[in-house]
Amino acid sequence: MPDLVRIKHSTAPAPIRLGLYLFDLAAYEVLYRFSPARNLRFFNGGYLPLAPDIVPCPAIAGEEPNAMMYHLLLHSMVADLAPQPGSLVDVGCGQGGGLLYAHCLFPNARLAGTDRNGTVTRLAARNLSGVPGCRFVKGGGKDEIAFEDAAFDFVLSVGAPTYFGLTRFITEAARVCAPGGTIAFSGGYRQGDHAAIEAELRSAAAAEGLGFHRYANITPHTFAALETDIPRRREKLARVPWPFRAYGWKWADMPGSTEYDEYATGKRADFAAVLTKP
Numbered sequence: 001m002p003d004l005v006r007i008k009h010s011t012a013p014a015p016i017r018l019g020l021y022l023f024d025l026a027a028y029e030v031l032y033r034f035s036p037a038r039n040l041r042f043f044n045g046g047y048l049p050l051a052p053d054i055v056p057c058p059a060i061a062g063e064e065p066n067a068m069m070y071h072l073l074l075h076s077m078v079a080d081l082a083p084q085p086g087s088l089v090d091v092g093c094g095q096g097g098g099l100l101y102a103h104c105l106f107p108n109a110r111l112a113g114t115d116r117n118g119t120v121t122r123l124a125a126r127n128l129s130g131v132p133g134c135r136f137v138k139g140g141g142k143d144e145i146a147f148e149d150a151a152f153d154f155v156l157s158v159g160a161p162t163y164f165g166l167t168r169f170i171t172e173a174a175r176v177c178a179p180g181g182t183i184a185f186s187g188g189y190r191q192g193d194h195a196a197i198e199a200e201l202r203s204a205a206a207a208e209g210l211g212f213h214r215y216a217n218i219t220p221h222t223f224a225a226l227e228t229d230i231p232r233r234r235e236k237l238a239r240v241p242w243p244f245r246a247y248g249w250k251w252a253d254m255p256g257s258t259e260y261d262e263y264a265t266g267k268r269a270d271f272a273a274v275l276t277k278p
């Protein structure tokens with residue numbers, strides 16, 4: 001996936017950075033409006049192997065490696081906290097697959113999703129139309145989570161925190177998380193450094209008065225999912241229109257791209273973390 005934070009903070013001149021940022025927004029719009037991704041429930045790279053206790057969930061059938069990114073945050077990494085959230089938000093919810101899986105795990109939780117892309121929040125609302133009370137809000141224009149303070153027991157995010165910037169994401173997640181709640185999220189950096197990522201998360205958590213529950217290097221698992229998924233990605237990318245196909249090849253971390261090489265040579269840093277609010 002592209003790393004917008006690197007674009008935002010790169011040393012390139014401002015007009016180039018703005019151009020890349022706008023191109024990225026447009027690419028997501030094309031992706032969610034026209035590409036085969038609109039027929040999927042997730043837009044993350046996946047995690048393998050599957051956990052033996054992944055919960056059967058017919059609504060996401062066929063996309064279990066992608067649902068694993070959510071199983072990790074909603075179950076594996078928080079098992080000792082035994083969360084039973086009454087309310088849960090997915091920040092950067094994409095097509096809503098994470099919330100479909102959350103509904104299978106916590107059928108009584110009140111669910112909400114937000115994404116900066118309005119096309120995908122509408123898509124997610126359709127995909128979740130069978131889940132009573134689930135609401136979606138387009139948001140994130142100012143790197144804010146589009147909900148009120150202390151609104152949720154569980155704040156969840158897969159793939160979006162790096163777009164906010166990790167420190168900014170934690171400030172916002174702490175704001176919308178209710179006392180006693182859990183914040184669980186994942187992301188990835190190209191040319192990343194786990195020690196630096198964990199240090200930033202610890203420092204931001206401490207500044208917000210949050211507990212630091214767990215950090216995990218998940219790169220071996222995301223790379224395993226990528227390797228397994230290459231034939232399917234190749235077939236889907238063949239249908240993406242020019243000029244987005246070449247960009248899509250990089251987005252999909254396909255062999256031959258710098259992004260794939262970074263995975264293969266250990267320069268990629270994918271992580272997952274759990275924080276708690278006292």
Ligand SMILES: C[S@@+](CC[C@H](N)C(=O)[O-])C[C@H]1O[C@@H](n2cnc3c(N)ncnc32)[C@H](O)[C@@H]1O
Binds near residue numbers: 041092093139157
């Ligand atoms: C890699 S996709 C992950 C989608 C979904 N979480 C999943 O795993 O299937 C990242 C998502 O974050 C959204 N996003 C990026 N920046 C955001 C922000 N500041 N606020 C809300 N959503 C954002 C993008 O529009 C995109 O849908």
